[in-house]
Amino acid sequence: MARGEIVIDEGHCKGCGYCARFCPQGCISLPGNRFSPQGYQLAIFSNPDKCTGCALCGWMCPEFAIDVYRYVEADTSAA
C-alpha cells in the first residue's frame, strides 16, 4: 500500500528523466507518448502503489516540478 504520492507539474516538466532514474521504487516513467505544452516528453507517476514519499524525485528534479506528499494519521477529534 502506498505511503505517499507525488504530483508532477506538467507545465514545468522538461522530461529529463532524473526523477524516474532515482526513484528507488520505480514509481515514475517517461512513456514517450505524453508531452508537455512546450513539447517535452512528460514524466508520469505510473506506479503510485509503490510510493513511499521519500521525495528523492523532488530533490533530483531541476524544474521544481514535483510536490511530494506522505500519508499520515489524521488528528482524531477531541473525545
Add this chain to the structure above:
Amino acid sequence: MNLKKELVYTRPRLKLGYGWGHCPGCHHPIVEKLVCEVLDEMALAGKAVGVAGVGCSFGFFGGINVDGCNCAHGAAPAVATGIKHALFGKPLVFTIQGDGDCAAIGGGYVLNAAARAEKITIIMVNNANYGTTGGQLAPTTLLGQVTSTSPRGRESEQGFPIHFPELLAPMQGVTFATRAAPFTPAGYRRARSYLKTAFQRQMQGRGLGFVELLSACPPNWHMTPLEAIQWMEDRMLPEFPEGIFKDTGGE
C-alpha cells in the same frame, strides 16, 4: 485508520517565479535549490548577498529571494570583496560562477581573493565547457572531450583540466575547499552539507570557502540528460572527485 496527505516536499520557500530557463537536465537549478535550502535552514536569507557571474548563472539572483546581483565576467570574487567590505563583514556574501567564469577569466580574482583571505564563499558550477555560448573548451574540459573549440577532442596541446579546490587548498587564506556532484541523492546530500559548512566558516570569519559543484550540460555534450549523468559518473567523477580538500575546522 484515518489518513491525510501531508506535503513533505515542494519548491523551496525562497524560490521566486523568474527562472533563467535552463536546459533539460542542467544542474544549475539544483544549485539554486541547494542554496535556498541551506540559507533557509540557517535563517540567513535576509542577511546574505550573492553575486552571479556571466554564463548560465547570470540570472541566479533574479530567481531566489536573496539580495543579489550579477557582474562582469570573472569579476564576482572582486565584487563580493567590495560588498563584504562595504558592509564591514556583516552579511554572508557568496558567488555563483561557472567554470569558465571562475577558472579562466576569473582565475586571477579567485586567486587573489583567496590570498587576501576574503571572508566570502565561492561556488563554482562545473559543467566542463562554456555552456551559454554553445559549448566551447573551458579550463575544466577533459582530455579527449569534444567541444566546439576542441573539435577533435581536447589534446594536451590545449592544456590540461584545472582542479580548482585542490589548487586553492594549500593557500593560507582558504578555510574550506570542496567538491560535490549533486546529480545523485548522495551527491546532493554531500553538496548541501558542504555548502552549509562553507557558509558557517564564513560567518565564523575563518577565510575564503570554495565549493565546486558538478553539473550536467546535456545539449552541449550532445547527450540526453540520462546519458549526461552517466558520463559524469564514468568520466567526470574520476577527473573531479568529490571530497574535502581543505578544512581548517570551525569554532
Add this chain to the structure above:
Amino acid sequence: MSLPERVLVQGNEAIGRGAINAGCRHFFGYPITPQNEITEFFARELPAAGGVFVQSESEAASAAMLYGAGAAGVRAITSTSGAGWGLMQEGISQLANAELPCVIVNMQRGGPGQGTTRHAQMDYLSATRGGGQGGYKTIVLAPASVQECHDLVQLAFHLADRYRNPVVVLGDGILGQMAEPLEIRTIQFDTLPEKDWTIRGFSEREASQHNFISCGQGGVIPLPPYTSYAAFLQRLDEKYRQMTAAEVRYQSYRGEDSHLLLVAYGSTARVCQEAVDMARDEGISASLLRPITLWPFPSEIIRQRAAAGTSLLVVEDSLGQMLDDVRCAAEGRAPVHFLGILARHLPTDGGMILPDRVLEEIKKVS
C-alpha cells in the same frame, strides 16, 4: 570663531582628503604612477577614519570592487592612470548599465600603451566618450588646482549618488604632484533620497523582498524595472539628457567678449591663465574658457562665442582630443586653432606647454 584648516599638500593628497570629507570610507585601488600618493593616503588614513582600504590585484578588480561597494550602497572610490585606466573601461561600462554610483579618479599620464609615468592630457576622449562597450556616459570633472581636487571629488560623490552613475575625476600628473594651499572643508549639497535599491541583505531594510542589481538590464535579463531593451535605453537617454541640461560647469577668465577665446582644462588651463594675463598686458584681447565638466561639455557657451565671431584656440597636452568637442561646438562658425603636445618645451616626457609658447600662439592667431 574657528579658522578653516589650511594645509600645504599635493593634489593627490587633496583628492584623498576630499573623499573623506564626502563621507567616503572605502577605497579599492592598485599602484600606478603618478597617483600612488592617493593609494598610500587612503592606506594610512582610512582605517583611522573607521574605513576600509583594500589594495586590489588589478585595476579591473578595482572597478569590480567599486561595483560591489556601490551595489551595497556605500560611497567608494578608486584612483588610477594610464594602463590602469584602460583596464577599468569594461568595469565602468558594467557600472553604467547597473546604474551604480562611484568615483573614479584618473591622474592622466602619457599614452598610449605604457606611455610615460608623467603628466599628459591623453585620456580626454576615452573619459568623455566612454572607453568601454556600449556608448554610456559618465560625468567627467576636471580640477585645475589642489583646492579643486579636494572640492570636485566631493561634488563627484554627490553627482554619482544623484544620478546613480559612475563619475570620473580627470586630473593629471602635474596636478597630482604639485603642492598648493588647501582649505579643508566639507561642502554641503542637497539631500538625496535614501537608497532603497541596494543589496545588503533584505533584513537590513526590514523587508522580506530582495533587491536584484544587474549589469544586463533590459537585455540579457529583462526583469523589472526594464522589461525591454528599449525601456532601458530610454532611461539611459533620459538620464544623460538630464545631466547635460543640469550639470555643465565652466569658468570664464578675463572677459566674456574677447576676440580670441582659449579653451583649456586642468593644469594646461593654469598655463593658459598666465598666457592670457601676459597677452592682456600687451593689449591683446584674449580670454580663457576653462571647462570644469568635460562631459557634459560646455558646448553652448562655445557655440555662442563662435557665432559672435570669436576665434578659438584649443590648448591641450595631447595630439587633439578636446579639440574635437570644440570644433563640434563651433559648428564651423569660427576658426578653431590648436596648440598641442608637440609644442612642449622639451621632447622628453617631462616637457610642458609653457605660457611663453601659448603667448606666441596667441599672437600668431590674433
